[in-house]
Amino acid sequence: xxxxxxxxxxxxxxxxxxxxxxxxxxxxxxxxxxxxxxxxxxxxxxxxxxxxxxxxxxxxxxxxxxxxxxxxxxxxxxxxxxxxxxxxxxxxxxxxxxxxxxxxxxxxxxxxxxxxxxxxxxxxxxxxxxxxxxxxxxxxxxxxxxxxxxxxxxxxxxxxxxxxxxxxxxxxxxxxxxxxxxxxxxxxxxxxxxxxxxxxxxxxxxxxxxxxxxxxxxxxxxxxxxxxxxxxxxxxxxxxxxxxxxxxxxxxxxxxxxxxxxxxxxxxxxxxxxxxxxxxxxxxxxxxxxxxxxxxxxxxxxxxxxxxxxxxxxxxxxxx
Amino acid sequence: xxxxxxxxxxxxxxxxxxxxxxxxxxxxxxxxxxxxxxxxxxxxxxxxxxxxxxxxxxxxxxxxxxxxxxxxxxxxxxxxxxxxxxxxxxxxxxxxxxxxxxxxxxxxxxxxxxxxxxxxxxxxxxxxxxxxxxxxxxxxxxxxxxxxxxxxxxxxxxxxxxxxxxxxxxxxxxxxxxxxxxxxxxxxxxxxxxxxxxxxxxxxxxxxxxxxxxxxxxxxxxxxxxxxxxxxxxxxxxxxxxxxxxxxxxxxxxxxxxxxxxxxxxxxxxxxxxxxxxxxxxxxxxxxxxxxxxxxxxxxxxxxxxxxxxxxxxxx
Amino acid sequence: xxxxxxxxxxxxxxxxxxxxxxxxxxxxxxxxxxxxxxxxxxxxxxxxxxxxxxxxxxxxxxxxxxxxxxxxxxxxxxxxxxxxxxxxxxxxxxxxxxxxxxxxxxxxxxxxxxxxxxxxxxxxxxxxxxxxxxxxxxxxxxxxxxxxxxxxxxxxxxxxxxxxxxxxxxxxxxxxxxxxxxxxxxxxxxxxxxxxxxxxxxxxxxxxxxxxxxxxxxxxxxxxxxxxxxxxxxxxxxxxxxxxxxxxxxx
Numbered sequence: 001x002x003x004x005x006x007x008x009x010x011x012x013x014x015x016x017x018x019x020x021x022x023x024x025x026x027x028x029x030x031x032x033x034x035x036x037x038x039x040x041x042x043x044x045x046x047x048x049x050x051x052x053x054x055x056x057x058x059x060x061x062x063x064x065x066x067x068x069x070x071x072x073x074x075x076x077x078x079x080x081x082x083x084x085x086x087x088x089x090x091x092x093x094x095x096x097x098x099x100x101x102x103x104x105x106x107x108x109x110x111x112x113x114x115x116x117x118x119x120x121x122x123x124x125x126x127x128x129x130x131x132x133x134x135x136x137x138x139x140x141x142x143x144x145x146x147x148x149x150x151x152x153x154x155x156x157x158x159x160x161x162x163x164x165x166x167x168x169x170x171x172x173x174x175x176x177x178x179x180x181x182x183x184x185x186x187x188x189x190x191x192x193x194x195x196x197x198x199x200x201x202x203x204x205x206x207x208x209x210x211x212x213x214x215x216x217x218x219x220x221x222x223x224x225x226x227x228x229x230x231x232x233x234x235x236x237x238x239x240x241x242x243x244x245x246x247x248x249x250x251x252x253x254x255x256x257x258x259x260x261x262x263x264x265x266x267x268x269x270x271x272x273x274x275x276x277x278x279x280x281x282x283x284x285x286x287x288x289x290x291x292x293x294x295x296x297x298x299x300x301x302x303x304x305x306x307x308x309x310x311x312x313x314x315x316x317x318x319x320x
Numbered sequence: 321x322x323x324x325x326x327x328x329x330x331x332x333x334x335x336x337x338x339x340x341x342x343x344x345x346x347x348x349x350x351x352x353x354x355x356x357x358x359x360x361x362x363x364x365x366x367x368x369x370x371x372x373x374x375x376x377x378x379x380x381x382x383x384x385x386x387x388x389x390x391x392x393x394x395x396x397x398x399x400x401x402x403x404x405x406x407x408x409x410x411x412x413x414x415x416x417x418x419x420x421x422x423x424x425x426x427x428x429x430x431x432x433x434x435x436x437x438x439x440x441x442x443x444x445x446x447x448x449x450x451x452x453x454x455x456x457x458x459x460x461x462x463x464x465x466x467x468x469x470x471x472x473x474x475x476x477x478x479x480x481x482x483x484x485x486x487x488x489x490x491x492x493x494x495x496x497x498x499x500x501x502x503x504x505x506x507x508x509x510x511x512x513x514x515x516x517x518x519x520x521x522x523x524x525x526x527x528x529x530x531x532x533x534x535x536x537x538x539x540x541x542x543x544x545x546x547x548x549x550x551x552x553x554x555x556x557x558x559x560x561x562x563x564x565x566x567x568x569x570x571x572x573x574x575x576x577x578x579x580x581x582x583x584x585x586x587x588x589x590x591x592x593x594x595x596x597x598x599x600x601x602x603x604x605x606x607x608x609x610x611x612x613x614x615x616x617x618x619x620x621x622x623x624x625x626x627x628x629x630x631x632x633x634x635x636x
Numbered sequence: 637x638x639x640x641x642x643x644x645x646x647x648x649x650x651x652x653x654x655x656x657x658x659x660x661x662x663x664x665x666x667x668x669x670x671x672x673x674x675x676x677x678x679x680x681x682x683x684x685x686x687x688x689x690x691x692x693x694x695x696x697x698x699x700x701x702x703x704x705x706x707x708x709x710x711x712x713x714x715x716x717x718x719x720x721x722x723x724x725x726x727x728x729x730x731x732x733x734x735x736x737x738x739x740x741x742x743x744x745x746x747x748x749x750x751x752x753x754x755x756x757x758x759x760x761x762x763x764x765x766x767x768x769x770x771x772x773x774x775x776x777x778x779x780x781x782x783x784x785x786x787x788x789x790x791x792x793x794x795x796x797x798x799x800x801x802x803x804x805x806x807x808x809x810x811x812x813x814x815x816x817x818x819x820x821x822x823x824x825x826x827x828x829x830x831x832x833x834x835x836x837x838x839x840x841x842x843x844x845x846x847x848x849x850x851x852x853x854x855x856x857x858x859x860x861x862x863x864x865x866x867x868x869x870x871x872x873x874x875x876x877x878x879x880x881x882x883x884x885x886x887x
Contacts, residue, residue, distance in 0.1 A: 075454070079461075135384070135450065141457055142386055146622035149563065152487075153619035156611060162471070162479050169468045243461055293472075299465025306458050310451055311444070521737055527717040530686050532788070533710025533738040579726050 007270040011054075014277045018053065019046045021284050049175045053280055054273045055183040056239055057249075059231040061272025062193055062265065064246025065253075069204040069261050070224050071125060074254065075137035077247035078118075078232045084243075085144035086117020087229075087236045088168060089151045096158050107182060111233035117147060118225045126207075170240035170295030172280055182234050189227050194265060200224055201261040240295050242276075244302030249275060251309060275301075325575070329590040336597040337361055344605045360490050362498050363558060364596045366505060367488070368568075370554040372588035373509070374547040375565030376581055377516065380523040381543055382449045385573065386628075388566040389547045392438065392456035395560035396463040397430055402485050403470045411481045419494045423556050427504075430552035438544055447526075447540050487614030488561040490600055501557050505550060512546040515539050519581040561614055567621040568592040570628050637662050638683060638713075638792060638824070643692035645678050652678045654848045655692070660792075660826055660841075665818045667835040668828045670845035671869055676828045677717075679845065680794050683826070684715035696792065710738035713792040714785045718800055728772070728780045729765040732756055735787030755786035759813065775806030782813070793817065795827045799834065807831075811838045832869075832884045836860050844868050860884060 019042065064077040071081075078084050090113030094106035121140055155161040193200075202210050203220045210217040235242070249272040253264055276294070279301055283292035341357045378389040405413075405422075437459075438452075445451050471479060509516070518539055521529045530536050554561065565588075572587040599613045638660035645653040653675045660666050660683075668676050681687035683694050685701050694701045701709055714735075732755050736748040744752075756765050759779045764772065769780055778798055785793055795814070799807045815838050817823045829835045835842055836856040844852035844859070846868055852859060859865070860882035865873040869886070876883045 138391075138450070138453060138457070139386065141391070143626075145562075146626055149615075149618035149622040153611075153615050156483075156487075156615050161483055162476060165468060165471055169472050243465060244458075293469060296465050296469040300462060303458050303462035303465070307455060310455050310458070517742065520742065521734065524734065525719060527686050527715065527719060528734075530706065531684070531710065531715050532734065533705075533707035535706045577725050579730065 004266055004270070007267060007274065011270055011274050011277070014274060014281065015050055015054070018050050018277055018281055021281060045175075048180045049172055050277075052172060052175045052180045052183055052239060053277050055186045056235050056242065057245070057273035057276035058190060058269040059183075059186045059235060060242060060245040061249035061268045061275075062190060063228040063231045065250040065261070065264060065268050066193060066200055066224050067228055067246070068250055069200050070221055071122065071136065072204055072206070073136045074251055075247060076140065077137075077244070077250075078114075078228065079243045079245075079247060080137040080144070081121045081140040082117045082144040082147055083114050083121075083228065083232045084236060084241055085147040085151070087111070087114035087233050088164070088241075089113050089117070089147055090233070091168070091237065092151050092155055092160070092164055095160050095164060096154070103182075107233060107237050110237055111229050114233045115226055115229035117143075118229060119222070122221065122225060168236065168241045168295075169293055170242040170298065171293035172239060173291050173293065175239070180238055182238050185234055186231060189230050190269070193227055196220070196223065197262045197265055204261070240293075242294060242302075243299045244306055245272065245276070245298060248302055248305045248309070252305070326586070329587065329594070333590050333593050333597070336594055336601070340364075340597050340601045343601060355495075359495055359498055360600070361597075362502070363490055364600065365593060366498070366501055367554050367558055367561060367564075368589050368592035368596060370505060370550045371561060371565040371592050372568060372572075372585050373516070374550045375569045376585045376588055377519060377543055378547055379569060380519045380581060381540060382453065383523065383525060385570060386566070386625075387453065388562065389551055390560070390562040390565070391453060391460070392434070392548075393460035393463060394430060394434065394548070394551045394555060395562050396460040396467065397433055398426065398555050398560055399482075399486060400463040400467045401426055401429055403467045403474070403482055406478050406482055407470050407474055411478050420497055423494070423497050423500075426556040427552055430556065431549055434548040434552065435545055438548065439541055442541055442544060443537075447537050449540070484612065485559055487612040487618070488559040488564075489612040489614065490558055490596075491609060497557060501553050504553050508546055508549045512542060515542050515546065516581070516585075520579060523579065523581065559612070559614055561617065563618050563621040563625065564592060564595070566625060567617070568595065570625070574628075637697065638826075639695040639698075640679075640683065641693045641695065643679070643682055643694065644690050645675070645682065645687070646690050652848055653682075653689075656848075656850055658843060658850060658853060660824065663818060663822050663824050664840035665815060665838060666824075666826045666841045666843065667839040668826065668843050668845065669830070669832060669835050669868070670851075673847070674845040675848045676845055677796055680715065680796055680826065680828060681717075684713060684794050685709060686715065686717075707738055710788070710790075712790055713794065714788045714790040715794040715796070716781055716785050716798065717796045726769050727766050728761055728769060728783070729756065731769055731780055732761075732765075732783045732787050735784040735789075738788065751787050751789055755783040758786060759783040773806075775802045775810070778802055778806070778810060779813075782810075786817075791824060793823050793825045795825070797828050797830065799829065799831065807834065814838070832865065836884070837881050856882070 060078065063083075067076045067078070067081060068074050087110040090109040090111070091106055093113070094101075094109045098105045098109070121143055124139065124143070125136055151164075152161065155164050199215060199220045202213055202215050203217055203224070207217045210220070250264070250268050253268045253271055257264055257267060276298070279297050280294055283294060283297045286292060341354070341361060345353060374389050379385055379387060405425075438456075441455065442452055445455075471482065474482070518529075518534050521532050521534050522536070522539060522543075524532075526536055529539075568588045568591045569584065571591050572584055576583060576587055578584065595617070596613065599616060603609055603611070603613055603616070640656055640658045640660075643653055643656045644651070656679065668679065670676050678687060682689050683701075685694075685706070688702070696704075696709070696712060701713075729752065732752050733744060733748070735755065736744060736751060740748050756762060759782055761776075761779060761783055764776060764780070769777055772780065782795075782798070785795075798810060798814070802810060811834055814825060814827060818825050818840075827839075836859060839856055842852070842854065842856055842859050843850060851868055852864060860875055862873050862875055865875075865884050865886075871886050874885045876885055
């Protein structure tokens, strides 16, 4: 419990810090006097950005946590279960066939394909007899790459490849009021995740155990996947791709905290938000006034942490 | 493996090769077109061989039929290189545009990086190939993040050049490069040939291979180096061709019911050559090179592989 | 003779084996027993050079195995571990032929064919020799693997828990065959077993490991005493007699 308070505190401090970083400088004094200019800045750009950071951090980390619980494998995440790649395919379809349609059409497509892609992955996994720890994410990546290849072919054919690629690099700099509200969907989703956490834990014990305890295993899994797909789709459309976040945050929390889902949800959310915000702050400060987009910085940080997990903790890797 | 199968495939490939060279041949331009097509034919044979050998070897090492060595990140190293070169030097700089310079630089960096990176890594992991592969994939994602970022800020005109290089393409082949590529591939194969012969035992698993007297750790390391060199040559020559190996080896497995890797490599090679020849003939003669072959192979190969994945999952 | 000298194995901070020394008697059936985590698989992994020791040495016929070429060793010693989930499509005959690899590297000579045939016959696999191994039952598959080891024609044979997932009838059959390897063919065989009664009924010599140390070595007669077994396995034992054989009861 104490750790949670510390995390909350860190998050709070980082959030305030985030509000102050940017090309437009203002002092604490200005906030207290609430000058109209400052207020406008805060509400149009800084606060939306902060909220987007927090929602993304919480959403993706929790997605990873839920996926890992349900599939009983610590390396499953939206990036390693073909979720992101499927969402990307959905966006492509949107770009080509629904270019002039409303924003939400793209989102629905992204969600639909993310859902289907992840469902396919889970189905394939369930057919595996020998459940090697590392094989499952490997296969998720293979599946993701296959879908990626298909996406590239079609994107190439319709000449939208650069557009597609650039719209997908995770970038918070474009977040302003009016461009991020989609992320508010995460609030009800996260609440549902929290309410269902007990069911997910049971599902994580396996289909047989679930049936024995009277749980509708398939239903729970599908709901879990749908929620994860919503989070992934909204994130990728609003912010872009942030690789490995859903993978490393739950793992780090698990290393410290153990395996209990309900207990891990709050620390995971907090830690995810902290990681995203701090990486964003660093990205904004290092080459001020330019920014390193979060897709790059967290891609690098995430990869390095993942590598550390694989290289220095072989025992942890081999545990189930 | 039945002789009938072997020779019918060889015959088919020969016919396809002849078709490739002579179909839609303009009499007047013969002396111009013939050598060009011949060179491309040799490139195709080279790529098919590399792809068959490296994928079959890698699958024997990892004991799995759904894996491919390009997952170790060779393609993303290549893409990152191309992007960085064009980003930093621009596409008109000799290094970015001269095919032979580019070939050598690419080759050296790819082989160098993969050897310096992978050999000690493998030893550190005590030859646990799954972790090794997963690390390769993470590295690939790392490189791809940087690449995506650079591509985002690159000029669209420059970008289209990178885009073209992202997928395997047999156009614009440089004669001298083919000679060098062949030389490297032949020498590499000869140097590592005894390891290739050990593949059947290696595919039985680590303890069995050791039991039968194979120096497993050394064999694994040497195989990874060999695979690295072969893939680097092929990629530097024509570009990334990731799924072809996976595709042809699995097709070969479904046709052949054998454990012998020599047969597997041969049939995979023939199938690969056949597929590339058909694809190239169609693309060059009838579709005006609209799409690079690599894109098409990745996509249709991907679909076929999805189907195989489902079948394979049911069997494991 | 296999001699283990001061073998230790540790991974980072965990000690698996602590300075073990022992001698495997020639042309006898030796069984290694002990609770889970005792280090049995690690020990034979080291004897067969699959796992390198942290310190210590293993000598076969007086020469350190770590100084010999793996191929040479493969002609003197063979090991069968349990992790045999082979995906390849192999017939029984093809699997057994692999046993000749150390001798002929895949190019089978007439002698190889003779040895292969002998091994198949010895393990009663003639009717199954053209069947694919993944279609066999557990017991039949074990016989096929042992036939491969036989074809390898080594003086020393090591078997790691060969009775796992084999039913009672076939387990007894396997132990009888393993016994014959020693009695009829003069092999030196080392087997890791869980079942204490199979061990005591069939072995000449038993070595018991517990948490990385040798806690007993001697004949079955010496082993089958209540206090010794209880100490090794940490559960109460009673000893009963059946046809001159001592049986340990712990249910």
